[in-house]
Amino acid sequence: MKLEVHRNGTKLFFITFAVKGRRPILSRLADEKSRPKLLPLGELVKAAIRALHMVRTAIGTSDYVIMPDHVHFIMVVDYLRDRIASPLWLVHRLMDAVEMAVAAGWGEPTGTCGPRTPAGDGAQAGGYASTSAGGFAGAQAGGLMLPTPEIMATYLRTACDDADRAAGYGASLGGSSGNGATIGGAGASAPVGSPPMLFERSPYIELAFDPRQLKAARRYIRLNPARSLWKQRHPDRFHRLILPWHKVVRQPAGSQPPAAQATFHAMGNALLLASPFLFHVRLTLKKSVAEHEAAIAEIIERARHGHIPVSGFISPGEKEALRRLKAEPRARFIKLLPCALPPRYDPSAEDSRELAADRLLILSGFPETPHLSPLEMRRNPTVAHAFRRNCLAMNDLAAEICKC
Helix, strand or coil: CCCCCCCCCEEEEEEEEEEHHHCCCCEECCCCCCCCEECHHHHHHHHHHHHHHHHCCCEEEEEEEECCCEEEEEEEEECCCCCCCCHHHHHHHHHHHHHHHHHCCCCCECCCCCCEEEEECCEEEEEEEEHHHHCCCCEEECCEEECCHHHHHHHHHHHHHHHHHHHCCCCCCCCCCCCCCCCCCHHHCCCCCCCCCCECCCCEEEEECCHHHHHHHHHHHHHHHHHHHHHHHCHHHHCEEEEEHHHHCCCCCCCCCCHHHCEEEEEECHHHHHCCCEEECCCCCCCCCCCCHHHHHHHHHHHHCCCEEEECCCCHHHHHHHHHHHHCCCCCEEEEECCCCCCCCCCCHHHHHHHHCCCEEEEECCCCCCCCCHHHHHHCHHHHHHHHHHHHHHHHHHHHHCCC
């Protein structure tokens, strides 16, 4: 697997890696408004993330969250300063460094024999040296000795050097000299010393192409703990449902659904479909949000009185109406998708909040159209055309759903 990156300017990468077997050993979730409470291994991951810039000055990190069984963070790469920087390769080295620190005793209760640090940067030569002998100072918290980012940077350098030697890259940054880094192979193996394999060696990485996507990634990271708690407390509201056509669209007796739309896929409160007060929301792209102000105000007023808007919420006016609906405590609404609802659909943070509050139904009547990112739509014009065609058909479907 290779990551294709145009190596010019500053690039932002949204990165996720998980604990092997998805064991909840990094942190504990507290409440919806607090960051997760880090466990010793989570503290090691935090120190490693903060140490990346000390190892490669062209690499920086932005927002991050350390969940019980996985980690999200944003890596910033300045390709003007380092043309061969490989984010995937560095994520593997970050995992190596944490595993090396665990093997060396960091995160264990403090005792007479301190954790060992790799040789170099002031430590004793000949393998590992203790903190007392190597001149390192860790942070003690709750009877545990935890490394500072400076100590973790030493493990990162050692992991990079070991992986370079194993892959035959010498003292290069590692990974590959082409577009991206190769996953797997010698360059992705554990460093010398056989530390425990704590993480899955298949990190997910997504390039942030524009400010809108970066904003979405940062919001996703910030709200991820709350989303996990919502799913734990209300698992039934996040199950993917399959609804027959006649349960969604009110048709005359004896009529038959289109063959391609015999069923709907959904998530959320399906009881909203039984309301006699459904109404279709369609605000044209040809008008600005300001020009739609009167229509948006009427939508909100009807929602306050128990009516349920049904829409794809795609145009700017519809998006503004949805934003105000979410801010209205008594409002309930049905959101249509112009694509399929994947088997492992992951709703946005904002939609997750409304699903947990039992006031949203997400509905898809297009099982044959995959969900595509903007990049995938540019690469696949045929499917992208079907996606856009569905956006138009979705409005007709919303109108059918709202017929009494």
